[in-house]
Amino acid sequence: MKKNTVVSGFTRSLCLLFTLLLPTLALASDGSGMLQLGGIRIEFILFAVTLLGVALFHNYTMWVSLAGLSAILISKYLFLNDFSFTQHIFGSSGHEGEWRVLLNLIGLLFGFAILAKHFEESELPKILPKYLPDDWKGGFVLLVMIFVISAFLDNIAAAMIGGAIAFVVFNKRVHIGYLAAIVAASNAGGSGSVVGDTTTTLMWIDGVNPLHVLHAYIAAGTALILFGVIASIQQDKYQRITKDAPIGVTVEWKKLGIVALILVCAIIANYAFDFPALGVWVAILLGAFVVKTPWSELKNAAAGTVFLVGLVTCASLMPVDELPPATWLTTFYLGFVSAVFDNIPLTKLCLEQGGYDWGFLAYAVGFGGSMLWFGSSAGVALANMYPEARSAVSWLRQGWHVAAAYVIGFFVLLALSGWAPHAPHKASQENIVKQETTTKPDA
Numbered sequence: 001m002k003k004n005t006v007v008s009g010f011t012r013s014l015c016l017l018f019t020l021l022l023p024t025l026a027l028a029s030d031g032s033g034m035l036q037l038g039g040i041r042i043e044f045i046l047f048a049v050t051l052l053g054v055a056l057f058h059n060y061t062m063w064v065s066l067a068g069l070s071a072i073l074i075s076k077y078l079f080l081n082d083f084s085f086t087q088h089i090f091g092s093s094g095h096e097g098e099w100r101v102l103l104n105l106i107g108l109l110f111g112f113a114i115l116a117k118h119f120e121e122s123e124l125p126k127i128l129p130k131y132l133p134d135d136w137k138g139g140f141v142l143l144v145m146i147f148v149i150s151a152f153l154d155n156i157a158a159a160m161i162g163g164a165i166a167f168v169v170f171n172k173r174v175h176i177g178y179l180a181a182i183v184a185a186s187n188a189g190g191s192g193s194v195v196g197d198t199t200t201t202l203m204w205i206d207g208v209n210p211l212h213v214l215h216a217y218i219a220a221g222t223a224l225i226l227f228g229v230i231a232s233i234q235q236d237k238y239q240r241i242t243k244d245a246p247i248g249v250t251v252e253w254k255k256l257g258i259v260a261l262i263l264v265c266a267i268i269a270n271y272a273f274d275f276p277a278l279g280v281w282v283a284i285l286l287g288a289f290v291v292k293t294p295w296s297e298l299k300n301a302a303a304g305t306v307f308l309v310g311l312v313t314c315a316s317l318m319p320v321d322e323l324p325p326a327t328w329l330t331t332f333y334l335g336f337v338s339a340v341f342d343n344i345p346l347t348k349l350c351l352e353q354g355g356y357d358w359g360f361l362a363y364a365v366g367f368g369g370s371m372l373w374f375g376s377s378a379g380v381a382l383a384n385m386y387p388e389a390r391s392a393v394s395w396l397r398q399g400w401h402v403a404a405a406y407v408i409g410f411f412v413l414l415a416l417s418g419w420a421p422h423a424p425h426k427a428s429q430e431n432i433v434k435q436e437t438t439t440k441p442d443a
Helices: 002-028 042-056 058-079 085-090 099-121 124-130 136-150 155-169 176-190 198-206 216-238 253-273 276-287 296-316 328-337 343-353 358-371 377-385 392-398 400-417 425-439
Strands: none
Touching: 042 058, 042 296, 042 392, 058 085, 058 296, 085 099, 099 124, 099 155, 099 253, 099 276, 099 296, 099 377, 124 155, 136 155, 136 176, 136 216, 155 176, 155 377, 176 216, 176 358, 176 377, 176 392, 176 400, 198 343, 198 358, 216 358, 216 400, 253 276, 296 377, 328 343, 328 358, 328 400, 343 358, 358 377, 358 400, 392 400
């Protein structure tokens, strides 16, 4: 009750403050440029306040996200005459628009919530204790499995499957440090594969050679060992893995088949259309004719999905038009930025800038988001299953090993591989086209 009163008072205070400031801001606006406070554009200040609200009021993250988005949009319309949210979402000449990313994100979060429930109801997680070690090593093996799965599937799917298994084998008592490790394993596993993470897929589509991100696994593998061992020991002390599988459990092969169909269709749609959510929902609808579909999971995933879409939209509205020069130090810092800032626009900016070592960048923006529960879509999806994970303070305090592993993994990669920036790939492709054109014999 006390907490609700505090949140309610805080919300009322913010609304009152904004109501008092709105007329002044409207009078100050001439539509020619964005208001700045202390040399910082107001959108960045509002976004920072939104992130602070998410960290402090983790039980109200959806409302904080929507309030932050509303405030940012109002500031845009007040101070910029040429701003159009419709064009920002649906695009215009010279601007791609955010609708594709947002629609894909919505489809994956809702779709993989159903996938996780199908997987849980298949009863397969209940027989896994038969094959997993019955001490801390069992938790570590599970994290390795998530890491490997994520190299071929979307990291959201890997995290959801891992969360569903952990829910069963740890008797519904999963340590927050281990939840952070599940998210980290899913993000690390996708960092060196162009089909394992949205960021690496973006690189591939943009023309980056898939082999140029492969060495990210040096850092990702190092990080997995570090955070994996620590988190598994944390979990073992908190709740040991189930020693034996229950007697008489029968695997529901139809439900397991639907899980496989969803994953296969997601991969095919990702390859063919760069839209894995399409394949996920085609498979779910086909599966509805075979088994009972747990549609109630859509309601359970709604708040988390709205929250992440709101936060990603806020991030996309930030006027980040350029980055510092492409160096290993810049890339290192981008890992921490990706924990609070959507890594998709960050990756787009890096691709436009060029000159990065793509393996370093894939590891930084892919794994870096694991440091906070809302830093990656995999973290938000898992928080839908485990609401107790929606505490930035608890995530940082109990999942500290993820941030430490990120730093150590990065510098191990730097020591073993060295910073080897690739030439801007778009410029290279243009040169190839020019050479082919000039060497082509006349008809």
